[in-house]
Amino acid sequence: MKKILLLLTLSILITSCKNETKDESDEWIHLFDGTTTEGWRAYNGESLPTQWIIEDGALTFDTEKKLESEKEGGKDIIYAKEEFDNFELYLEWKLPAGGNSGVFYHLKEGYDGPSEIAPEYQLLDDLGWEAINNATLQEWQKTAADYAMHIPDNNVKITKPAGEWNTTRIIFTPELVEHWLNGKKVLSFVPWSDDWEERKGKGKWKDFPNYGTSTTGFIGLQDHDSPLWFKTIKIKKL
Numbered sequence: 001m002k003k004i005l006l007l008l009t010l011s012i013l014i015t016s017c018k019n020e021t022k023d024e025s026d027e028w029i030h031l032f033d034g035t036t037t038e039g040w041r042a043y044n045g046e047s048l049p050t051q052w053i054i055e056d057g058a059l060t061f062d063t064e065k066k067l068e069s070e071k072e073g074g075k076d077i078i079y080a081k082e083e084f085d086n087f088e089l090y091l092e093w094k095l096p097a098g099g100n101s102g103v104f105y106h107l108k109e110g111y112d113g114p115s116e117i118a119p120e121y122q123l124l125d126d127l128g129w130e131a132i133n134n135a136t137l138q139e140w141q142k143t144a145a146d147y148a149m150h151i152p153d154n155n156v157k158i159t160k161p162a163g164e165w166n167t168t169r170i171i172f173t174p175e176l177v178e179h180w181l182n183g184k185k186v187l188s189f190v191p192w193s194d195d196w197e198e199r200k201g202k203g204k205w206k207d208f209p210n211y212g213t214s215t216t217g218f219i220g221l222q223d224h225d226s227p228l229w230f231k232t233i234k235i236k237k238l
Helices: 002-027 129-133 194-202
Strands: 028-032 040-042 052-055 058-061 077-084 087-094 100-107 120-124 166-172 177-181 184-189 217-221 228-237
Touching (some): 077 228, 100 166, 217 228
Antiparallel strands (some): 028 228, 040 077, 052 058, 058 228, 077 217, 087 228, 100 120, 166 177, 177 184
């Protein structure tokens, strides 16, 4: 009898563990899994720009690096299958020396560019960009910043050299937004708060009334005339 009870207990525990693993796995929606660009297309477009390819399992923007003074951009892409409101987004990415890009969320189409409407998690070669471009960066322009709004905490931020893989997490709820970089939470803020409105009204976005106003939208990746590499891109609805 004891053996039967033991076997039943083990069976229940194994089934429970399997269900927990399955539930955790099923929560994530893979926007890019290393094998297909299905769901991705140009911002305000119908197809994926030809420079965006899969190379060695990474979603790659295949281009020559241009200086900031030479950049053209315009080949930003979105995951167009679904819009997201509250979420946790996870990405693995790397940039070349002097590289620059960004991750947009709550992105809507119909604007001249994503920055007019969507918040951006900045991606940049913090260690090499200034020397390569002979220019000085503001803190709100550096990696993990809520671009032109909130700056990351440099006391906890882990900055890696160009060419190394980084991990990013963006957690959005109406109560709190968090930016994570390489396993560390580097900033948080309350969206649409008085402080948020003040920063918007005094800064770069003061002449863009629709900036940051959407409560749902697409996930987007920025073309800033720099080679880019993304591995896992996945999102969890909150």
